[in-house]
Amino acid sequence: MDAKRVLDKSSVGIRVGGADFNYRADCSVVRDTRVPTVDSGPMPACMNGAALGSVLYTYVMDGGSVVDGASEKSFPKGNGPSSGGGILHDMEKTGSGGLGDQRDTGSTGVLKRASPTHCPSINGQLPGGLMHLDIRNPGKQAELADCFRAVQGQNLPPAERQPLPSSHIPVPRNRKPSGHADKEVMAATVLTSLSTSPLVLHPASTTTAAVPELASRGWKEALSASYSSSTSGNWSWDASDQSVPSTPSPPLSNDANKNFLLSSQGDDVNEDVTESTHFLFEDPIPRKRKNSMKVMFKCLWKNCEKVLSTSSGIQRHIRAVHLGRNSDSDHSDGEEDFYYSEIEVNVDSLSEGLSSLTPTSPTTAGPPPVFPLALTDVPRSEHISMNGSQSHFPTLLSQSAPSTLCHIRTDHAYQGPVAHVRTVSIGEKRQPAPSTHTTVNKNHALITPAPKPTQGTRKPRGEAKKCRKVYGMEKRDMWCTACRWKKACQRFTD
DNA sequence: CGTGCCGGGGT
DNA sequence: ACCCCGGCACG
Numbered sequence: 001m002d003a004k005r006v007l008d009k010s011s012v013g014i015r016v017g018g019a020d021f022n023y024r025a026d027c028s029v030v031r032d033t034r035v036p037t038v039d040s041g042p043m044p045a046c047m048n049g050a051a052l053g054s055v056l057y058t059y060v061m062d063g064g065s066v067v068d069g070a071s072e073k074s075f076p077k078g079n080g081p082s083s084g085g086g087i088l089h090d091m092e093k094t095g096s097g098g099l100g101d102q103r104d105t106g107s108t109g110v111l112k113r114a115s116p117t118h119c120p121s122i123n124g125q126l127p128g129g130l131m132h133l134d135i136r137n138p139g140k141q142a143e144l145a146d147c148f149r150a151v152q153g154q155n156l157p158p159a160e161r162q163p164l165p166s167s168h169i170p171v172p173r174n175r176k177p178s179g180h181a182d183k184e185v186m187a188a189t190v191l192t193s194l195s196t197s198p199l200v201l202h203p204a205s206t207t208t209a210a211v212p213e214l215a216s217r218g219w220k221e222a223l224s225a226s227y228s229s230s231t232s233g234n235w236s237w238d239a240s241d242q243s244v245p246s247t248p249s250p251p252l253s254n255d256a257n258k259n260f261l262l263s264s265q266g267d268d269v270n271e272d273v274t275e276s277t278h279f280l281f282e283d284p285i286p287r288k289r290k291n292s293m294k295v296m297f298k299c300l301w302k303n304c305e306k307v308l309s310t311s312s313g314i315q316r317h318i319r320a321v322h323l324g325r326n327s328d329s330d331h332s333d334g335e336e337d338f339y340y341s342e343i344e345v346n347v348d349s350l351s352e353g354l355s356s357l358t359p360t361s362p363t364t365a366g367p368p369p370v371f372p373l374a375l376t377d378v379p380r381s382e383h384i385s386m387n388g389s390q391s392h393f394p395t396l397l398s399q400s401a402p403s404t405l406c407h408i409r410t411d412h413a414y415q416g417p418v419a420h421v422r423t424v425s426i427g428e429k430r431q432p433a434p435s436t437h438t439t440v441n442k443n444h445a446l447i448t449p450a451p452k453p454t455q456g457t458r459k460p461r462g463e464a465k466k467c468r469k470v471y472g473m474e475k476r477d478m479w480c481t482a483c484r485w486k487k488a489c490q491r492f493t494d
Numbered sequence: 495c496g497t498g499c500c501g502g503g504g505t
Numbered sequence: 506a507c508c509c510c511g512g513c514a515c516g
Binding site for chain 1: 507508509510511
């Protein structure tokens with residue numbers, strides 16, 4: 001099964017430079033294998049042991065060359081990526097819109113891809129791309145390198161080339177047989193870029209475990225060795241991955257799954273499969289682990305900062321904008337996979353710095369709502385509770401928060417029948433406003449997850465006798481609920 | 495030290 | 506949401 005798949009896809013990979021390689025088949029094979037293991041993938045190649053695999057990458061990396069190859073597919077023209085870039089903007093919009101909202105796959109899906117960014121730069125230069133790969137498994141490189149050279153040196157006859165669309169050219173990273181120093185540099189660069197989305201990477205899929213395992217070993221080793229200096233990210237490439245089915249460990253995650261499935265199922269299905277795969281594999285578990293985390297997909301293409309909430313979306317974006325294929329076009333190579341990375345975004349942080357990420361994707365909208373709520377409460381207690389950091393809130397809120405809200409809120413605080421009466425009267429605001437505080441604080445806490453300003457300022461004690469004093473411990477049942485719960489007294493506000 | 499109540503935790 | 510409490514600030 002794999003073989004089949006591989007073959008088909010392989011063709012694509014080969015295409016790359018325009019120079020064909022016999023390698024294709026191999027590469028493809030490698031690829032498939034690797035896929036399950038790791039998306040980014042050079043590793044897999046190692047696993048297979050097929051030098052070819054490495055070659056494959058190279059092509060991809062070539063970027064420029066790849067592009068050329070791509071051109072056949074759908075590229076309008078010229079320098080692959082660059083041309084794509086031009087298109088980009090236009091496409092982008094569409095793409096974004098078109099992009100699904102599903103975060104689905106995210107978890108499983110794409111971990112990290114090599115950064116497309118490289119590709120463009122690399123364009124003409126195979127080496128750069130290659131370098132990347134090299135880093136990972138130096139050993140193979142040599143082999144590959146040889147092959148590669150041979151290939152390069154002698155272009156295969158056109159006949160040999162297979163026009164087949166590269167279902168998975170994706171591997172952005174390239175290895176270069178030669179030029180170690182350069183390679184390293186490149187690798188570093190790549191890593192850096194990748195590091196951006198360390199968390200995401202792992203979304204390991206349990207399912208994957210079995211298959212990828214084989215592959216994973218190989219690459220792992222390679223990685224460990226190669227990575228030495230540039231361990232920028234938290235890549236979870238650790239040994240743990242295999243053993244731990246859980247979430248984070250296996251770097252393989254998405255792609256692996258994807259590929260895996262694909263390979264097993266049908267050749268063509270590509271996209272569909274991919275999509276479906278996501279669903280299948282999407283592990284709720286991993287995601288959940290961090291409630292505040294949201295998975296986003298970031299386009300790694302050179303100047304593209306596009307961030308989308310959906311893997312499919314980002315893929316489409318890449319396909320359309322960067323790869324120059326029509327978004328609607330039926331076929332997707334999976335090439336896109338390599339040009340985007342999954343990143344986890346802390347929702348909390350989002351709320352604070354929405355500006356950075358949010359804007360990019362429409363989907364992101366979610367978090368914002370938080371503000372309004374928080375704001376609502378604020379107006380009331382502003383002077384008192386908010387003293388320190390939150391002072392700004394009032395302003396913002398003022399607009400949105402009608403006085404009404406305040407009073408309503410108050411009620412909740414601790415609804416004793418009595419309390420209601422008291423609280424309700426908005427007028428109650430007193431200078432010291434300890435009572436007010438209570439309400440406010442509460443609301444604040446509930447509503448705003450964000451860092452609280454509360455800390456230092458503890459409201460001064462109210463003068464009024466509280467339930468405790470009024471009723472005494474004996475009649476505790478008489479106390480307002482708040483007092484009973486050791487909360488700010490609702491009944492006797494100051 | 496008693497009190498008020500915040501911040502958390504449990505259900 | 507309701508209920509409890511640990512613990513801290515304040516007086």
